[in-house]
Amino acid sequence: MARSERGGEKGVLQIAVCDDERAAADLIAGLARDWARGRGVEACVDTFASADALLFSLDDGVPDVALLDIEMPGASGMELARLLRERGERTQVVFVTDIIDHVFDGYDVDAVSYLLKPARADRLFLALDRARERLGRAEPVLVV
Secondary structure: OOEOOOOOOOOOEEEEEEOOOHHHHHHHHHHHHHHHHHHOOOEEEEEEOOHHHHHHHHHHOOOOEEEEOOOOOOOOHHHHHHHHHHOOOOOEEEEEEOOOOOOOHHHHOOOOEEEEOOOOHHHHHHHHHHHHHHHHOOOOOOOO
């Protein structure tokens, strides 16, 4: 079940935190809120206890940034990231996990970063800075 503060307003950065460990999800969400306040960014941070819950919420809107654990009951964070890419979503993915085995798989889904738990504020803030920068980039244009 998601704990949401989603506003749906344009210009508000939508951040999804997906982790089956509530304490970890709350910590990561709190750090994301701290990052937004510190950068003067209006952000809405939603937490999800599973990849399936986040997938179900996509009908309400696709997050700009997804902070994903990898090992969770049901679909994994990596499977969720692959599905987002298959759908053509521009969601910026940051893995925050205690599983190092999938670090190279992150390249396959164009992840912004792969952070090991416990999440350190400085590293998460850098990853969120990169994610925000990527969101602001114009799509490449091919002129034929």
